Amino acid sequence: MPLPQLNVHRHDHATRALVTLAGEIDLVTAPLVRAALAACLRDGIRTTDVDLTAVTFCDASGLNAFLTASGLATDAGTSLQLHYPPPTLARIIELTGSGFLLHELHAVRPPSPRVPAAAGGAP
Numbered sequence: 001m002p003l004p005q006l007n008v009h010r011h012d013h014a015t016r017a018l019v020t021l022a023g024e025i026d027l028v029t030a031p032l033v034r035a036a037l038a039a040c041l042r043d044g045i046r047t048t049d050v051d052l053t054a055v056t057f058c059d060a061s062g063l064n065a066f067l068t069a070s071g072l073a074t075d076a077g078t079s080l081q082l083h084y085p086p087p088t089l090a091r092i093i094e095l096t097g098s099g100f101l102l103h104e105l106h107a108v109r110p111p112s113p114r115v116p117a118a119a120g121g122a123p
Contacts, residue, residue, distance in 0.1 A: 008036045015046040022054035025062030037069035053084040
């Protein structure tokens with residue numbers, strides 16, 4: 001069985017960083033998320049945006065990594081916001097009362113264009 005894969009890319013612009021995650025966030029890969037977000041704080045980033053558009057799976061260890069990073073950011077007077085989480089992660093965030101993690105304009109990933117329209121619908 002292959003190990004889960006997670007790609008982490010960071011793009012800085014002055015004191016703002018965009019961290020793009022692609023793949024699965026679980027017990028094996030959550031430390032990569034923690035390290036990437038901690039590096040933003042260590043490097044003096046004031047605003048960290050996390051793009052989750054390409055995340056295919058995220059379990060409780062991933063949510064814990066985001067909650068920990070958010071707490072550290074708050075303590076440091078900086079901000080961390082998640083953008084475009086997969087629907088299952090958005091639901092977990094909602095159920096756990098962790099909505100403060102989400103950027104309000106980008107709370108849920110837009111529907112995939114690969115999903116066929118409902119049968120009988122207008123073109």
